[in-house]
Amino acid sequence: MNNVIHIAIAKKILDSDLKPALEIELRLSNDKKVVASSGEGESRGRDEGILENVDTAIKNFANLKKRFYELKKFNQKQFDSDLFDLYKEKIIGINTALTASIAHLKAMAIFERKELWQLIQAEFNLPTKLIKPQVICVLAEGGKHSKNKIKLGIQEISIIGLDKIAQAKKILVELLNKEGIKFDDGLEGGVAPQTSDTQKILSVLSNFYLALDIASQTRLSKDDVNFLLENNNIKIVEDPFDQNQTDEWENLQKQNNILVVADDLTVTRTDLIEKYKNCFNGIIIKPTQAGTVTRTIDAIFLARQFDKKIIVSHRGRETMDDFLADFAIAINSDYVKFGNPSQKERKVKYDRIEKILK
Template structure:
């Protein structure tokens, strides 16, 4: 009853109306699982390959019909008859079918969608929620959400190099309070931006507000003003995703910062000063994905925050192993589609946990409703996760997931981020 009867893929749309792969897996016992492959705004060069059609006549070349066909004609026949409960064997079969280091033959988006669908079908076969199916221990906490409320990039004449400015209600007492704080501060933030700039608060590509200044310190002052205006100064801390690979120039070995080009050491020094002004729970991707020496220096220098790697690690156990050897991070961003299978993502999590490093689950900017990262966040009992701005449907659903889980699992409490914060 747990053998795979069918695997079927189709092309659907992500939250940005871009094509993506969706897969349904059905067992002989009629248990079903569905999985889809979101994509990010900032994509690391070492992530598993997103196979697109490059046909300008359909969705500006972003179609994924080749990946869909690879599921239906190559992966499906190979997995039919296999046991849905053996996630490792299923993922290994797809990796072997592909045969490339980055899943470029069949498409990481094809393989990942099948991997997620298999996990969900396996959970359905046990009659348990996915988060209980993958749980490594008793479920006692719900992770604290962090909210990506201001987005970097180009906004008119302003270019903000840092990609995401986040707030984290780390001293909230319940998940309901944490969500309410995020929503209230986000609402107030638009008024603060309008007051400071004299113009409307523009919506950015990731649905937060567009950064109104090229200076990260000025953006932080605006965030702090919104937090203070809501009366949450004692309950809210901050976080950054610098996504510095996006602005790094390999020839000059410099980064963009507030309209200037700066060295790795100058960027670290600027950020260190920023952490002494504001309380940051974490700072992600402060350096380029190949700047291993810079990451190691950041871990040594920035003592009041947690240094996380995203593009540096890409949820890959081999990259994490190097980071452990070089003491390059305090943790990593857990995005399972980066490595391409649930098995590999969990192996990276296990390696991090064994070395006392944090794993921080995160969705992607081109997200989906019912994202598997939410089950990972709860099932793996992480202390906090990354969330988008409380604006669009799939981002609101992630918050509803946490509140729903807290209601269903009455013995849970909000995770204690204060215990691991370094400020």
């Protein structure tokens, strides 16, 4: 049996923040090629996997190139298992593992003449129905997503519904101009106002359904978190407390009117989903945290066993790869969180969802 991959190349590209990212290109025995890359988080949970410097990843690519060249048939689960073994042995980083996993999956889709989302559903025995996920679209950014000295005390204020984002931005910019508050671009394409007054921003957005990413690193007090939730039209709150404050998490998620979402708490790991299952009712799923497509699917299966809502998410710094869109459709994600479409690296993912569902 002939080898299915003839050439495997690792390259350095620039992400949405003009920082290095890894890209893997595979040239196949049928003369077609696939390209894969993945984003990286500016804000990271403390239990996330270990990243690999892009230059180091390219230098050490021989470890992966050999495995690609040895492939005579595709087996995603086995390939992903081998990748994670390399990660555990500290031969590759978690970012390199995921990029290789996506590249393998894309090559497999070409050989099986399937769309990527179709292959994911077939390979992992997922329901074949297609559901359009709701969009959590970032509007305003603070915390580590803003380079301003004076910034919002939470990481993101988002609008639920992509069709609402232009109107919400217009209202927000009018407020900032009226108040004489300067603003810049945030990391994910949102507005980064030079103010620490989060409530001022939220107060003009009362006609929208809102989602907050507080991010545990911001360390808001319990009283501050509760004030924001009680005085605004917030339907989703992500990482409201530190992972040591499990009592606060559990009490909050018992409220029926809000989706309490774990990201830094669970970092797409099955062991942490099991450990903290009583703390949240929605979960951020980031393949970059899991390290392979298979491990990401495993995390989703477990979260669904516990009846959690699924939010497939990008990272703070993204690439032009639209894999996340196919992945979100394939697993019937309840929500997607891809950032503001003002950045091309985010827009390409929203556009791909629309194309799939057309």
